[in-house]
Amino acid sequence: MASHKVCAEDPSRQEPAAPGLGSSLASARAGLHASLAPAGEIGCRVVNMRDSLRLFRYICKEGYCYVRWRLGNAAKSLLPGRKPIDDARLAFFGRYILHLACLKRIKGVTCRLSEYDASTEGAGCQALQMMRTMAFARAFGVRFLHTPFELIAHSDRPMHEWVAAWESLFNLGAGEIPCKAEARGVMNLTFYVEEFHACLGNPKRIERLNDSFKAMLPEFQRKYYFNKSPRTTKVLTVAAHIRRNDVSTQEYSYMYTSTAKILEVANAVKSILNAHGVPLSLRFYGQGNIEDFPELSGMDAEFFFNTDPIWTMQELVEIDVLIVAKSYFSIYAGLISDGIKIFEPEPGRWPHLTNLDAWLPCRDDGSIDQAAFERALFPLLQARQDPAIREAGVSGANASIQ
Secondary structure, eight states: OOOOOSSSGOOOGGGGOOOOOOHHHHHHHHHHHHHHTTTOOSOOOOOOOHHHHHHHHHHHHHHHHHHHHHHHHHHHSSSSSSOOOOOOHHHHEEEEEETTTTTTTOEEEEEEOOHHHHHSHHHHHHEEEEHHHHHHHHHHTTTEEOOOOOOSSSSSHHHHHHHHHHHHHHHHTTSSSESSSSOSSEEOOOOOTTTHHHHHHHHHHHHHHHHHHTTTHHHHHHGGGGOOOOOOOEEEEEEEEESSSSSSSSSSGGGOOOHHHHHHHHHHHHHHHHHHOOOOOEEEEEEGGGGGGGGGGSSSSSEEEOOOHHHHHHHHHOEEEEEEEHHHHHHHHHHHHEEEEOOBBBBBBSGGGGGSSTTOOOOOOSOOOHHHHHHHHHHHHHHHHHHHHHHHHHHHHHHOOO
């Protein structure tokens, strides 16, 4: 789990001093209102008995886990050779309770994965973690302070070169306040937001968080193109990202999509484009060898397997119609891309994707909604005919980020 390390510039100089300890729950909520929400907005105020019980259960359940965690770490500190366990979720809970009680205000957030989490999570996942933290900061009126990547899984070069390459590619720190090692009031927020939803006390706060993420997508795109420019191709590009190696029908099967289904989706897209006389180039990206995909043999397509991951990410971002894998790698590419994204919906996972523009779910048989695809296709074709339309999406990036 991510380490709860306070690291940021001290933002207290630009924030009002925290009031004393509130003597009631109303006072505590007022304190959260003051610092976790913009002026005139509700912080964690619950609106009905169900939300009150939800918040109460969250505090009781996490409180029990938090006490066990702190006692366990205290015991480990007395034993030689035993290291304390980092748990970002429980560290957040402790800070949240102090904040709710107006004892220690949360004045900013950063995103820094623990060594263990960073060693198991790839670049796409870590980028999305940071993007969620930035969206949280924007939604609830707190500062985001940027901590560069320190360790990313699946490296194919020395780690310092690997993290520097991804940092330069994503540019999520462009225009952000850098995170420093010592300060007060700054929380490390790196875990997935599901546990955090309960403490907001109101489903509308979850909607605000999702809306904030969606609203920030153009900003994330501008950051990505801060040191590069969009590319265009002579024909419309269609590509599928195929996730293998770490997933299979036996291991992590919920993240596995069969080659046959991917092929059905690709054929559905080709059928629509052919019906409209749109020339296309079909490509497949992923891990493995072409021999591992007999279903793709004989296809008029280009295959890019086991290629440089950073080059692959850049390619996926520029694809016009991207068939997204159940992978944060291609989900990130889809979020930055201004093309059409086709994804496989799954209950409880990727819920925010269904509300995004140009993200189209495929059906169980690999078919897609033709009318929805055509509605997304025609603006894309218009932008391809007039490059100025696409350039307008990232024009002024330097001015808006610097």
